[in-house]
Amino acid sequence: MDANILFEQIKKKQSVLCVGLDTDLEKVPQHLLLEEDPIFAFNKAIIDATHHVTVAYKPNTAFYEAYGIKGWQSLKKTINYLNDNHPDIFTIADAKRGDIGNTSSRYAKAFFEDLGFDSVTTAPYMGKDSIEPFLAFEGKFTIMLALTSNPGAFDFQTQKVGAAELYKKVLETSKSWENSERLMYVVGATKAEYLAEIRQIIPKAFLLVPGVGAQGGSMDDVFKYGATETAGLLINSSRGIIYASAEKDFAEAAAAEAEKLQRQMAVHLKQLN
Numbered sequence: 073m074d075a076n077i078l079f080e081q082i083k084k085k086q087s088v089l090c091v092g093l094d095t096d097l098e099k100v101p102q103h104l105l106l107e108e109d110p111i112f113a114f115n116k117a118i119i120d121a122t123h124h125v126t127v128a129y130k131p132n133t134a135f136y137e138a139y140g141i142k143g144w145q146s147l148k149k150t151i152n153y154l155n156d157n158h159p160d161i162f163t164i165a166d167a168k169r170g171d172i173g174n175t176s177s178r179y180a181k182a183f184f185e186d187l188g189f190d191s192v193t194t195a196p197y198m199g200k201d202s203i204e205p206f207l208a209f210e211g212k213f214t215i216m217l218a219l220t221s222n223p224g225a226f227d228f229q230t231q232k233v234g235a236a237e238l239y240k241k242v243l244e245t246s247k248s249w250e251n252s253e254r255l256m257y258v259v260g261a262t263k264a265e266y267l268a269e270i271r272q273i274i275p276k277a278f279l280l281v282p283g284v285g286a287q288g289g290s291m292d293d294v295f296k297y298g299a300t301e302t303a304g305l306l307i308n309s310s311r312g313i314i315y316a317s318a319e320k321d322f323a324e325a326a327a328a329e330a331e332k333l334q335r336q337m338a339v340h341l342k343q344l345n
């Protein structure tokens with residue numbers, strides 16, 4: 073997908089909402105378990121109810137891989153449903169991959185070509201040759217972990233390596249990689265106070281920001297420190313939206329939560345224009 077399509081969606085919907093499809097059969101409403109493919113039935117209902125305020129969907133592959141071949145088929149049906157019905161909505165395979173070069177290129181083929189996602193999340197620990205095979209795909213984006221939302225982010229990412237923190241080195245170094253214009257970065261909403269410094273290193277790149285909702289990050293701070301002139305943000309919420317209700321009204325409840333976040337986003341987006 074061309075980044076301009078994403079910018080247009082953000083403008084049109086006045087939203088930077090990414091809905092995380094972290095679909096867990098232990099949490100979906102019981103009546104869906106009678107369906108032939110409960111995961112897909114749940115995802116379809118969530119997509120149908122939220123697409124009007126959503127610019128990106130992010131299935132986390134762990135929730136599909138946990139169910140083996142069946143889970144993988146549910147993931148495939150979900151991405152096909154999105155590509156067929158909402159081709160302008162950005163799709164993210166949240167798989168956090170990265171390996172030696174020839175292996176990374178197989179991961180990239182799996183998510184970009186076989187499944188047909190617009191982007192995939194990657195972990196930068198193995199360095200340049202583990203990420204460049206993803207960047208080689210034209211029209212696709214690679215979303216690399218920079219400063220994550222979890223407490224363990226302080227174990228390595230914020231530790232100094234020489235003069236700078238590791239996550240800053242990752243950001244700075246990645247700018248020199250081939251096709252680095254196809255990079256986006258993950259910064260957790262729980263680390264919003266770091267965003268001003270992050271923007272000094274990568275002023276324009278898109279940031280995927282998880283951690284609002286269930287993890288307690290502040291959307292106001294994410295916009296205050298992290299927004300560019302054109303937003304440059306995708307703010308993800310998974311559990312806070314998809315499990316807003318565990319009853320038959322789950323899709324309506326998800327829509328209400330998504331719309332609530334979108335209204336908050338619209339206020340911030342107007343201030344940027």
Ligand SMILES: O=C(O)c1cc(=O)[nH]c(=O)n1[C@@H]1O[C@H](COP(=O)(O)O)[C@@H](O)[C@H]1O
Pocket residue numbers: 092094132166193219220221222258259260282283284285286287308309310311312
């Ligand atoms: O890459 C991610 O999406 C990610 C990075 C990060 O630093 N923190 C983080 O929570 N995530 C993912 O974002 C989603 C957050 O889900 P909720 O906390 O339920 O909104 C999960 O799928 C996480 O795996």
